[in-house]
Amino acid sequence: MGKKKVWGFIQSMGRSFMYPIALLSVCGMLLGLGSGLSELTLVKETAALNLIVSLLVEIGAFAFVNLPVLFAMSIPMGMLKDKEAKSYGAFAGLVGFMGMHLGTNFYLSTNNLLVPAEEMATSGQAMVLGIQSYNTSVLGGIIAGTIIYLLYPKIVAIRIPESLGFYSGPRLVPILSLIVMVGVGLLMPFIWPPFFNMFMTLGRWISSSGPVGYFLYAVAERVTIPFGLNHLVTSTFRFTPIGGSAMIGGEEYFGTLNMFMAYVKENQVIPLALAGKMEQGKLMIQYGLAGASLAMYQCAKKENRKSIQGLLIAGVLTVIIGGVSEPIEFLFLFVSPALFGFHAVMNGLANMVLPYLGVRMGFTGDLIQFLSFGVLRGTRTGWPIAVLVMIAYFFIYYFVFKWAIQKFNIMTPGREEPVTIEAQETMLSTEGETNTAYSQGKEMIAALGGKENIVSLDNCVTRLRLIVANMDQTDEQAIKRAGGIAVVKLDEHTMQVIIGTKVYDLRKEMDVILGGEQND
Structure with a gap:
């Protein structure tokens, strides 16, 4: 059961990353579009067009400037189960993230360790939501969000006197989260510098390994796809010091994607060392x-x-x-x-x-x-x-x-039995539509061993992520007839069903049939 919990935690963590990453992709395209258009002569010479393009750049930069807090909020929102927990968890993530930096700021200020604004970038400090603190970047958001997720069920279970009942349950989460995370922030000056230096050393080694490092990173990103862990691999490089660091426009950026977007905003071409880690x-x-x-x-x-x-x-x-x-x-x-x-x-x-x-x-x-x-x-x-x-x-x-x-004689589609091919086509064809009777959802639930066998149901971009009570009760062929392209069994309880881009609609059907949307 311990192994089952570990797989479930990793899968949920990977899925929670999708919220900020989805926003990043759109903001990134706006940033790239604005940066590209800003070079056009017509735009330079037309005040109105120049303002519009400048606005595109600012909107595009929004997600990257606020990325740490977005992760702090998205992790509890993505990993907690019911809707009430998600909303309070996301709010507590914001409160906890600010509390953590507030605690760090208090320590640094009382020990005269705060540096002037012009020295912050070179001293590892930054302004985080108006608070001068260590530049923990996305790692700080991940730390805060994960702690809030782990604290949430413990805090809501606390029984307080009836006279203070208004503050009980979910309302107590952001309150205690603030207190706990201020304590975490007070510890950060002792934990963060050596931890940060370790990451920076690893990042420098990967960057200095040149072509070999670029090759191994891209291969690792592909071979983790069967296990649904590729997003964790790429996120580590994109948003943490393992991906490297650079001074751009007078500010220090960590992670390949953060550095890249800073270069785009400055309308500069990225250096070779960064290009090799950009998954081109x-x-x-x-x-x-x-x-x-x-x-x-x-x-x-x-x-x-x-x-x-x-x-x-x-x-x-x-x-x-x-x-x-x-x-x-x-x-x-x-x-x-x-x-x-x-x-x-x-x-x-x-x-x-x-x-x-x-x-x-x-x-x-x-x-x-x-x-x-x-x-x-x-x-x-x-x-x-x-x-x-x-x-x-x-x-x-x-x-x-x-x-x-x-x-x-590899059995790729069309070289095997037609029934399997037709089932796959029904699921992935852009012409197919889900019917109102939820027949596909019912068929998939039956193939997974019925309602009682499904312990946990979730999804990412292309696959259902499940924990089942008894793997022997699942029927792989029936799963494929219900629209699954492939089945990945990670251990005796954890499995993934690859569906394609219609996975969200299928999972919503299954939620309704299972009697709720607690996994949304």
Whole structure:
């Protein structure tokens, strides 16, 4: 049961990261768009257009300036179960985050350790929501949010005198959170400096390892996808000192994505060392997966090609436009781990080589980001070279997949029983709509062993995340007939069902059938 709790905690933590990351992606595109448009002569010479573009840049920068507190709020909101707990937990996350920095500020001020404004960046201090404290960046938000999540059930269980009943239950959480987190803040001056130095040393080692480090990082990001832990890997690099640090525009930034957005705001091209850790290889493998999809289509039996056409087209559109690769990856991951290994290596190679070819686009996880951070910012980003590599990857994947499927008779879609293909197509085709009778949700619940067997139900971008009482009561084939692309069993109680981008709608159906939306 301890292992089950660990998996559940890790999965919930990864899912809670999606709230700020979703906001970041939109703000990032606005920032890239504004930065690119600001270079146009028409914009420079037109006051009204210049103001609009400047506003776009400010809106885009919002999420990055406030990222730590967004994580502090999103972790309890994402990990706590019922709606009341989520709302009070998010509020307590904000209060606790401010309390932590308030405590640190008190210690630093009483010991005359606060530095002048012009020295803050070089001394590891910063203004955090108006409080001068250590620049703990996103790590501080994660620490605060995690502590609040762990404290919440203990605080709501406290019984206080009836005369003070107004302050009992959830209302007590932000009150005690403030007190506890001030105490944590008082301890930060003793804990944070050595912890921070350890992270900085690790970050410098990764940065100094050059091509090898860029390769291994990108491979690790892919191979953790089957376990749903890829977001934890990327978030560590994007938002913590492990991703590196840089002084940009007179301020110090930690994490690859924070540094990248600061360079975009300053309208500068990112340096080579940062480009190698910006997951640029993702864009290449997306077009590679398009080539793999064409190969799978051509290798399918002729009588089955029409039935898988919608499945593959939807997958290609999802990966190129939305940057979500799992719907295609899980079509071959389990039937051929070797092909997935090839796919992971190709991601590593692209990430390693692109910076040395002059590609400095940075974070380009989908088509819109490619246009915003690459094309609109000019050829200095190296986007024309990236297009050539995309084309090369399309054909490399196409020929490798076609050869491997035919040579080793790999059972990719269209080469197996039609019933499974049709079930997958029904789920992933953009034309399919969920009916009002919740039939698909009922079918999925039955395949998972019924209501009594489902201990916990959650979802991320593409998959259901479940804890079940008895894994033997689940039926993998029935799960696939209900719309699952693949099933990942992490231990005897924890499993994931890969669905695709319609996973949220399916989970909402299942919530209603299960008798509530406590996992929303």
